[in-house]
Amino acid sequence: MTNASTAPGVRIGDLTVVYKTQAGELPAVSGVSLELAPGSITGVVGESGSGKSTLALSLLNAVQSPGRISGGSVEIDGLGDVVGLRGESLRKARGRHIGYVFQAAQNSLNPLKTVGKQLLDLGRSHGVDDLRGLVREAKELLGRMGLDGARVLDSHQHELSGGMRQRVGIMLALVLNAHLVVLDEPTTALDMITQATILRIIREVHEERGLTTLVITHDIGVVAEVADRLAVMYGGRIVEQGPTGAVLGAPSHPYTKGLIKAIPRLVGSLDEARALPGRPPTLATVPTTGCVFRERCAERMDVCDSDDPPALAHGDRIVACHAVGTSEPAQLQEEVA
Amino acid sequence: MKQIARRLAGHLARGLAMILVVTTISFLIIRSIPGDPMAAKAQKLMEQGMSPEQADRAVAVLYGFLPSGGMWDQYVDYMTGLARLDLGQSLTVPGTGVSTVLLGAAQWTVLPVLAGTLLSFLLGVTMGVYAAIKRSGKLGDALAVSGSLLHGVPQYVLAMLLAAIFTTLIPILPAGGTADIMIEPGFNAPYIGSLIEHATLPVVTYALASYGGWILAMKSSVVTVLGDDFILAAELRGLKRSFIFRYVARNAILPLFTILALSIGLLFGGAIFIEKIFNYPGLGLLLIDSISGRDYALMGGAFLLITVAIIIANIAADLLYTVIDPRVRDGAESS
Amino acid sequence: MSVTIMPEAGGAHATLRRNFWRGVWRVMKRKPSRLVGVVIMAGFAFMGIAGPLLYPAQLPRDTDALYAPPSWQHPFGTDFEGTDVVALVVTGSQYVLLTAVITAVITVVLGTGIGLFSGFKRGRWDTVLMRVTDMKLTIPGLPLLLVLSTVWKFSAAFEMGLVLGLLGWGGVARAVRAQTLSLRERGFIEAARGLGLSTTHIVGRELLPSMAPYIAMNALIAVTGAVYAQVGLFFLGVLPFEASNWGVMLNTAVFGGGALTTTAALPYLMAPLLAILLLTLGIVLVVDAMDEIFNPRLREE
Numbered sequence: 001m002t003n004a005s006t007a008p009g010v011r012i013g014d015l016t017v018v019y020k021t022q023a024g025e026l027p028a029v030s031g032v033s034l035e036l037a038p039g040s041i042t043g044v045v046g047e048s049g050s051g052k053s054t055l056a057l058s059l060l061n062a063v064q065s066p067g068r069i070s071g072g073s074v075e076i077d078g079l080g081d082v083v084g085l086r087g088e089s090l091r092k093a094r095g096r097h098i099g100y101v102f103q104a105a106q107n108s109l110n111p112l113k114t115v116g117k118q119l120l121d122l123g124r125s126h127g128v129d130d131l132r133g134l135v136r137e138a139k140e141l142l143g144r145m146g147l148d149g150a151r152v153l154d155s156h157q158h159e160l161s162g163g164m165r166q167r168v169g170i171m172l173a174l175v176l177n178a179h180l181v182v183l184d185e186p187t188t189a190l191d192m193i194t195q196a197t198i199l200r201i202i203r204e205v206h207e208e209r210g211l212t213t214l215v216i217t218h219d220i221g222v223v224a225e226v227a228d229r230l231a232v233m234y235g236g237r238i239v240e241q242g243p244t245g246a247v248l249g250a251p252s253h254p255y256t257k258g259l260i261k262a263i264p265r266l267v268g269s270l271d272e273a274r275a276l277p278g279r280p281p282t283l284a285t286v287p288t289t290g291c292v293f294r295e296r297c298a299e300r301m302d303v304c305d306s307d308d309p310p311a312l313a314h315g316d317r318i319v320a321c322h323a324v325g326t327s328e329p330a331q332l333q334e335e336v337a
Numbered sequence: 338m339k340q341i342a343r344r345l346a347g348h349l350a351r352g353l354a355m356i357l358v359v360t361t362i363s364f365l366i367i368r369s370i371p372g373d374p375m376a377a378k379a380q381k382l383m384e385q386g387m388s389p390e391q392a393d394r395a396v397a398v399l400y401g402f403l404p405s406g407g408m409w410d411q412y413v414d415y416m417t418g419l420a421r422l423d424l425g426q427s428l429t430v431p432g433t434g435v436s437t438v439l440l441g442a443a444q445w446t447v448l449p450v451l452a453g454t455l456l457s458f459l460l461g462v463t464m465g466v467y468a469a470i471k472r473s474g475k476l477g478d479a480l481a482v483s484g485s486l487l488h489g490v491p492q493y494v495l496a497m498l499l500a501a502i503f504t505t506l507i508p509i510l511p512a513g514g515t516a517d518i519m520i521e522p523g524f525n526a527p528y529i530g531s532l533i534e535h536a537t538l539p540v541v542t543y544a545l546a547s548y549g550g551w552i553l554a555m556k557s558s559v560v561t562v563l564g565d566d567f568i569l570a571a572e573l574r575g576l577k578r579s580f581i582f583r584y585v586a587r588n589a590i591l592p593l594f595t596i597l598a599l600s601i602g603l604l605f606g607g608a609i610f611i612e613k614i615f616n617y618p619g620l621g622l623l624l625i626d627s628i629s630g631r632d633y634a635l636m637g638g639a640f641l642l643i644t645v646a647i648i649i650a651n652i653a654a655d656l657l658y659t660v661i662d663p664r665v666r667d668g669a670e671s672s
Numbered sequence: 673m674s675v676t677i678m679p680e681a682g683g684a685h686a687t688l689r690r691n692f693w694r695g696v697w698r699v700m701k702r703k704p705s706r707l708v709g710v711v712i713m714a715g716f717a718f719m720g721i722a723g724p725l726l727y728p729a730q731l732p733r734d735t736d737a738l739y740a741p742p743s744w745q746h747p748f749g750t751d752f753e754g755t756d757v758v759a760l761v762v763t764g765s766q767y768v769l770l771t772a773v774i775t776a777v778i779t780v781v782l783g784t785g786i787g788l789f790s791g792f793k794r795g796r797w798d799t800v801l802m803r804v805t806d807m808k809l810t811i812p813g814l815p816l817l818l819v820l821s822t823v824w825k826f827s828a829a830f831e832m833g834l835v836l837g838l839l840g841w842g843g844v845a846r847a848v849r850a851q852t853l854s855l856r857e858r859g860f861i862e863a864a865r866g867l868g869l870s871t872t873h874i875v876g877r878e879l880l881p882s883m884a885p886y887i888a889m890n891a892l893i894a895v896t897g898a899v900y901a902q903v904g905l906f907f908l909g910v911l912p913f914e915a916s917n918w919g920v921m922l923n924t925a926v927f928g929g930g931a932l933t934t935t936a937a938l939p940y941l942m943a944p945l946l947a948i949l950l951l952t953l954g955i956v957l958v959v960d961a962m963d964e965i966f967n968p969r970l971r972e973e
Contacts, residue, residue, distance in 0.1 A: 060573055062569075062572065062573055064569070091575045091576075091577070092575060093575070094572070094573055094574060094575035095573070095574040095575030095576070096575060100570075100573040100574070102566060102570050102573075107565070107566050107567055108566055108567050108570035109567055109570070110567050110571070110584050110588070111567070111588065111663075111664060112584075112587055112588060112591075112661070112662065112663060113584075121576060121580045122574055122575075122576060124577070124580075125574075125575060125576045125577040125580055126575060156663045156664070158663070158664050169570075172574060173574075351803075351806075351807075354807070355807055355810060355811065358807065358811065359811060362816070362819065363819065366819055366820065366822060366823050369823050370822055370823055482705075482956075482960075485956040485959075485960060486952065486953065486956055489896060489952040489953075489955065489956045490948075490949060490952050491900035491903075491904060491948070493900075493904055493907060493922075494945055494948050494949065497922065497926065497941060497945060498945065501938060501941060501942070504933065505933060505934065505935055505938060506935070506938075512933050605812060605815075609814055609815065609818070609908070610904060610907070610908070613908060614926065624815055624818060624819075625818065625908055625910070628818055628819070628821070628822055628910055629909070629910070633822070636819060636822070637819075639815075640812075640815050640816075640819050643812050643815050644811065644812060644815075647810055647812055648810070651810065
């Protein structure tokens with residue numbers, strides 16, 4: 001509990017996850033590379049079906065059947081490549097090294113047991129000898145998040161509100177002193193005030209404990225609030241990544257542009273908010289060749305039909321788009337004209 | 338606690354209503370039996386030299402109400418008799434109260450039914466877990482199909498098949514009765530051995546008949562729970578398999594308690610066939626015999642007792658449910 | 673999932689239907705044993721309709737061969753009067769089928785009607801109806817039938833179907849009500865109301881079609897129960913004797929022929945038992961297939 005400096009770095013390299021369907025194995029995540037710098041908060045944004053949750057589960061090598069990781073690696077400092085982990089060593093890595101926080105709407109607690117008993121089960125599963133110490137730690141964490149620790153530990157899931165459950169989830173992810181935390185839709189289905197509280201807690205705990213944090217969300221507002229870096233997913237690929245402020249301020253991928261345009265602003269007229277035309281692809285409708293976004297793209301070119309755009313570094317960010325290149329400004333002008 | 342008391346009160350109220358319905362049905366049926374057995378009996382007693390009043394009263398002792406009274410008076414008589422736990426007199430066993438006959442028969446139904454239920458519950462639930470875990474494999478398929486078949490086949494078919502195999506083709510088990518009549522009843526090894534030998538086929542039939550239902554119910558319940566988020570969450574927290582197994586098992590077994598109540602009810606129905614086939618002198622056989630022996634007071638009593646047994650089973654199952662599910666205990670879920 | 677109840681254009685309905693039949697075909701193809709179930713049920717239907725036509729009204733008796741052992745001429749031997757057992761089973765299937773159909777109709781009509789009404793109206797009517805349903809479900813059915821048989825010998829196919837149907841609608845009513853309530857909770861009914869659709873339209877065009885599979889499955893299960901109860905009642909001997917009736921055959925085999933102690937009457941016992949087992953197998957396989965077609969959760973596996 002002293003080693004605040006042990007925030008691990010994570011390097012996801014060319015990760016591909018496929019789901020077995022009647023039409024064969026279809027990729028939900030294809031060739032994703034992403035680096036989480038030690039001590040950073042990274043946000044992954046995408047619509048449902050973009051593969052972001054699958055990506056999150058891959059960090060724990062926990063892709064659920066009928067899905068499987070078919071290629072690539074997830075290197076975590078201190079653990080090695082988790083894609084190769086199996087059995088007991090994988091189980092021990094989960095919870096102990098990597099904390100996972102579920103979406104609040106999902107019920108991540110056993111309805112028949114009190115939070116305290118589930119905490120003890122967790123401690124026993126990871127060979128914690130000092131169970132009293134564990135309970136103390138849990139109470140302290142809950143107290144930090146503004147809850148009455150003793151009472152919460154004595155409660156069943158149905159006695160807790162959504163926001164309280166979410167804080168319990170964060171507590172369970174941190175109580176074993178994991179330094180890599182994955183939050184899957186941490187604020188979905190919570191009211192606005194609770195959302196703000198949870199985001200504040202995430203940031204505070206992240207700094208106090210020295211964590212490496214990955215936040216998965218469909219809500220750009222959440223990312224803008226907490227993340228240092230931002231990765232935008234579409235159709236199983238990361239189409240753009242970079243520092244949050246830069247990406248949101250000057251998006252380069254047409255999809256990111258569309259996403260940001262779709263956000264209604266407080267100032268300015270509502271008409272300026274424009275939804276992207278079309279629908280996000282599903283597993284079955286993702287194009288196998290060419291750019292996955294071309295059907296909805298305003299900057300579509302011939303090459304998009306045939307070639308998958310490679311993810312290339314452009315200054316401080318990485319973008320996968322044929323239209324983003326050396327001649328970007330010129331092309332943009334053509335499109336406008 | 339308050340919740341439990343409220344649920345119990347609700348059950349008792351519903352139970353009483355059911356008893357009222359069942360006894361009313363019994364009364365109406367006894368009243369409207371073709372040929373009016375009560376009048377015939379009174380007639381016969383008068384021919385034997387009784388005065389009309391004496392005959393009337395003698396018949397009333399048998400049935401619980403005066404044969405000559407009006408319908409409503411008879412009903413009130415019958416019901417007050419029942420309220421005093423006076424079920425009338427048995428015809429087939431003269432001079433014995435219906436309640437005595439019933440209690441004598443009840444032991445031969447309750448013990449085998451409970452033994453069979455327990456056996457099949459334990460076996461079926463365990464197999465159901467396997468059927469769920471191996472549901473995409475051959476073993477799971479085989480378990481599920483065997484479960485469906487056993488669940489689908491009526492008890493009497495099972496009973497007759499077992500009897501045909503073990504008493505006719507390979508005669509290793511006795512065909513009927515509770516014990517060898519040559520052995521002196523008492524607390525001695527040969528008698529108890531004979532009891533067990535005679536109870537084997539009925540108990541196995543009860544067990545097999547409900548085993549399929551348990552497999553199917555447990556399988557679908559486990560499949561549902563396995564898909565629940567908290568199981569994935571527990572896995573992602575790195576909980577030991579033994580803990581996860583317990584989480585699944587306890588959550589999956591919960592809904593089975595409602596079925597437990599129903600199945601005990603069904604078993605009491607099935608007892609009629611099984612006792613008839615194995616000539617086992619329990620409540621079911623008593624009901625059949627009372628019908629063929631035109632012993633209507635006994636018939637009403639047996640019907641009532643079977644109903645009461647089902648009500649009690651329901652209450653017991655519900656209380657059990659309340660004890661294990663904190664949500665019900667706190668009244669969080671209104672069901 | 674595949675069941676849409678929002679109003680759609682006719683074309684969409686047609687696609688749905690096509691998808692449905694494709695789903696049926698896929699499920700059948702995946703486990704061919706299910707086709708066997710369909711074949712068995714079709715076989716019984718044929719037997720029930722055409723079977724009695726194959727034999728003379730008065731089945732021939734061979735008085736020299738009472739309880740004859742199985743032979744080419746009598747595959748399952750003969751009964752106590754020397755009548756061919758197979759002929760008895762085949763002619764007896766008509767009664768079974770007829771009562772099953774009558775029971776099914778009554779069960780479906782009453783169960784669906786009461787369940788829909790209860791789930792749709794909710795409130796006081798719902799409470800009362802469900803109390804009644806619960807009570808009906810808990811009153812031991814078979815003892816009730818036995819007690820009833822003392823005042824009314826309901827042995828004709830129509831009477832039997834009527835009695836069993838009147839006793840059997842509880843399960844369907846519960847299932848239909850639960851479905852109605854769950855559709856209601858998901859806002860379908862309010863949405864349809866909002867579109868200005870009449871109650872008849874909502875029930876007839878939207879609710880019923882989406883619930884038909886559940887109703888069919890529950891009805892099939894209720895029918896199985898009815899077949900067993902009916903055979904069982906005759907087996908117990910509380911109803912008048914009829915020669916070619918499966919239950920009566922079982923009764924005479926066990927209590928007349930002593931099939932449970934001697935082997936002579938065993939084939940006579942086995943024939944109706946096998947018929948019941950085969951019918952069960954057919955129904956189980958068909959229900960299993962229906963379950964997978966209509967239960968997305970199982971299908972996704």
